[in-house]
Amino acid sequence: MxxxxxxxxxxxxxxxxxxxxxxxxxxxxxxxxxxxxxxxxxxxxxxxxxxxxxxxxxxxxxxxxxxxxxxxxxxxxxxxxxxVNQETFMRQRLEKMKEKLRKQQKENHSKEMTHFMFQSIIDPQTTLLMLNMMDYKELTTVTDQKLMEVVERMNEMRRRDSSSFNPPQVGADGSGGSGSQLQLVLRHDDFMPPNHGMFQSSSLGSH
CATH class of the missing domain: 3.40.1810.10 (Transcription factor, MADS-box)
Incomplete structure (x- = not known):
């Protein structure tokens, strides 16, 4: 109890x-x-x-x-x-709580704008009508930030892929050699699935 x-x-x-x-x-x-x-x-x-x-x-x-x-x-x-006396202690504690509240409100607002950003992709007309001018500015800031994160992520993936992919070198006589500038050329068909031609013929025949 x-x-x-x-x-x-x-x-x-x-x-x-x-x-x-x-x-x-x-x-x-x-x-x-x-x-x-x-x-x-x-x-x-x-x-x-x-x-x-x-x-x-x-x-x-x-x-x-x-x-x-x-x-x-x-x-x-x-x-x-x-x-400190009791009054000063309470004032200091109150200021800390106010600062914590401001940070939490800012974080919540950022999450809310992120939610609006995704909602505006699905239903832009309905979502954007719910915002005021300040919300539009915040939405623009959040959208720019997310776009920068996407671009940075893409650049990171490109750097990682380029560092892991090293095309083999061939010499003038067809043998491998590090001194030759001739690189192996891959055709577009090399990346197609084995039955790619069959599907293409079938689709053409159906027309």
Whole structure:
């Protein structure tokens, strides 16, 4: 059975608030311990609360004091360079999500225009009437890009075929020789299927 989502608001009941604090405090320390172990970093935490006279210091008072002194030994610029409050953190996260959304929208639009491109080949009149001026420009860009990819693919296949096909060389006496410039000439009929003439005669006779 899944737990119901906890509403993030101040808990008015003292007993319930204290119990929630104890559980969450253990969770924070556990996550921090996992973070330092998995990522090999230094960290400490000091948690003040209204239920205990002394704050919780993790992993120890001496270690926390050492890390605080280490932080203070840095310049002011280095100290605040990566420090953020809750508002700044949320703003940074929101900007990242907006940028991710913009990239996804651009990718989706490109896929949509690719779909329109193929649809316009099948039914150009109906498909093109669905587009506005901006869509026409985007469709032109996508079509040009796809054509360039096709041309590049064709050129690649030609280069591959030309490098793999080396016509045999024959000498003046009919024997093979690398020094001769005479190449073997292939006739058009050499590429025809064995029954090509029969099919042609049959088709002519049917007329």
């Amino acid at each position: 899944t737990r119901s989502k906890v509403k993030l608001s101040y808990i008015l009941n003292d007993t319930k608030r204290k119990n929630t604090f104890k559980k969450r405090q253990v969770g924070v320390v556990k996550k921090l311990d996992e973070l330092t172990t998995l990522c090999g970093i230094e960290a400490c935490t000091i948690i003040y609360n209204s239920f205990d006279p002394q704050p919780l210091v993790w992993p120890s008072v001496d270690e926390a004091r050492r890390l605080i002194m280490k932080l203070k030994s840095f310049s002011k610029v280095d100290q605040v360079k990566r420090q």
